[in-house]
Amino acid sequence: xxxxxxxxxxTSGTMMANHLRPKLKKDQWNITIVDQYRTxxxxxxxxxxxxxxxxxxxxxxxxxxxxxxxxxxIQKKIEKIIPTENKVELEDETLSYDILIIATGSxxxxxxxxxxxxxxxxxxxxxxxxxxxxLALRNKLREWExxxxxxxxxxxxxxxxxxxxxxxxxxxxxxxxxxxxxxVDLTYVTPLSGAFTKAKSSESLGYLLKEKNIKLETDxxxxxxxxxxxxxxxxxxxxxxxxxLVTIPTNMGDEVIERSGMGDDLNFIxxxxxxxxxxxxxxxxxxxxxxxxxxxKAGSVAHFEAETLTDNILLYIDGKPLKEEFDGHAxxxxxxxxxxxxxxxxxxxxxxxxxxxxxxxVGPLKLLKESVFNHWGKLAFRWIYWNMLLKGIAIPFxxxxxxxxxxxxx
Amino acid sequence: xxxxxxxxxxxxxxxxxxxxxxxxxxxxAREIAKNEGIEMTDRHWEVIKWIQEQVKAGNPLSxxxxxxxxxxxxxxxxxxxxxxxxxxxxxxxxxxKPKSCI
Numbered sequence: 001x002x003x004x005x006x007x008x009x010x011t012s013g014t015m016m017a018n019h020l021r022p023k024l025k026k027d028q029w030n031i032t033i034v035d036q037y038r039t040x041x042x043x044x045x046x047x048x049x050x051x052x053x054x055x056x057x058x059x060x061x062x063x064x065x066x067x068x069x070x071x072x073x074i075q076k077k078i079e080k081i082i083p084t085e086n087k088v089e090l091e092d093e094t095l096s097y098d099i100l101i102i103a104t105g106s107x108x109x110x111x112x113x114x115x116x117x118x119x120x121x122x123x124x125x126x127x128x129x130x131x132x133x134x135l136a137l138r139n140k141l142r143e144w145e146x147x148x149x150x151x152x153x154x155x156x157x158x159x160x161x162x163x164x165x166x167x168x169x170x171x172x173x174x175x176x177x178x179x180x181x182x183x184v185d186l187t188y189v190t191p192l193s194g195a196f197t198k199a200k201s202s203e204s205l206g207y208l209l210k211e212k213n214i215k216l217e218t219d220x221x222x223x224x225x226x227x228x229x230x231x232x233x234x235x236x237x238x239x240x241x242x243x244x245l246v247t248i249p250t251n252m253g254d255e256v257i258e259r260s261g262m263g264d265d266l267n268f269i270x271x272x273x274x275x276x277x278x279x280x281x282x283x284x285x286x287x288x289x290x291x292x293x294x295x296x297k298a299g300s301v302a303h304f305e306a307e308t309l310t311d312n313i314l315l316y317i318d319g320k321p322l323k324e325e326f327d328g329h330a331x332x333x334x335x336x337x338x339x340x341x342x343x344x345x346x347x348x349x350x351x352x353x354x355x356x357x358x359x360x361x362v363g364p365l366k367l368l369k370e371s372v373f374n375h376w377g378k379l380a381f382r383w384i385y386w387n388m389l390l391k392g393i394a395i396p397f398x399x400x401x402x403x404x405x406x407x408x409x410x
Numbered sequence: 411x412x413x414x415x416x417x418x419x420x421x422x423x424x425x426x427x428x429x430x431x432x433x434x435x436x437x438x439a440r441e442i443a444k445n446e447g448i449e450m451t452d453r454h455w456e457v458i459k460w461i462q463e464q465v466k467a468g469n470p471l472s473x474x475x476x477x478x479x480x481x482x483x484x485x486x487x488x489x490x491x492x493x494x495x496x497x498x499x500x501x502x503x504x505x506x507k508p509k510s511c512i
Contacts, residue, residue, distance in 0.1 A: 192508060199423065221496070344512060
């Protein structure tokens, strides 16, 4: 018997277990998946939870439910990966593997910025990238009476790079509905040169901040959070005051990657951009947020990666050359508030452009333009996630590689 | 779009970043810097070289990353490229500015 070991039962790991089990003979290959946590979260829901659009129950389920029969599920902490010995140490046992799939994801590291995880953490300084943060923020917003709301992004790369902007848009919508928008001074703070940094997006979407009366502070590289003065301070000495700070802290790969000496400065693992094979160990593959590839850290990206990676693992088992196929394809709905959303579809080389999706002319979804239909698409996606995506079921008409059909490319 | 820098025709984005690094040279860098009010010194060149190496290696750039670079500290980075050090230094280095997905 040979062993495939999957580390992490989040979006990517769960998908890989579902893809691989039916394709590998049970009398030849064991598949084992390890994750220390019992709960599987629908992370895109963390954007909606603070605004009472989703409930707690809609964003979490027991992870084991999504692991297919015939896959060995171990709920234990991973201590160390030892790729030179093809071994992984768990809290109380050591597993050997023939093929390792690392899907340990990324998470927030607020301790990277001085004062961020200080005395006001989850009091008037919040994240919404964790279940706890998102829920605490919901409770805060329910009773908040207004003031300066600062939505802030620490540094790239982050999971779901559009989420902070979506949060600002949804906040505008939320306070408008509550009849208190005039009491909220809303500012978006980014380390980048603008809220939109790509040419076509700036052109098509530049109006959004103005329309929603959201102030913009660019090129802000945060050095510290001042919990007494309630302000964020950047390395150049700029200060921005807040009453309520919603921040996206630095995102990093899991500590097990650091303990195993396998990652870069941010614990992301050097990975081949197109095959998803480790650059250091040929029987190690990386998927999802754990990689260092320059694609968005998003569920759709993991979904497209999973299709390529499944093929590549089968090719690797057969001793054949891997497909250099993955193109950085991402497909993301972006909430703009007031029951509208945008859709973007892009890859390593092609920036988001206007057009229709997935079919030319008829759409029905519009690319890089606000529509109610896109908003329904985003809400429908929760069902698709739990019922199709995690189970590795292909989503109709949406191919793993980005299609140029329907896109207005120059 | 096309622009002329240091007497050479180059392709740049709307906000003046080179789109093809192979067109970059030190004269072009000097002219971009001058347009941004920066006079290049040896320290500037060291930073530019480091940034180019990072981009070539596929490492994401951030101001915080500068702290770990061993090349300079963040205070000096701001002093060399006042205002938006990452935005300015990448422009002079002929590499894309740090971007999000939209």
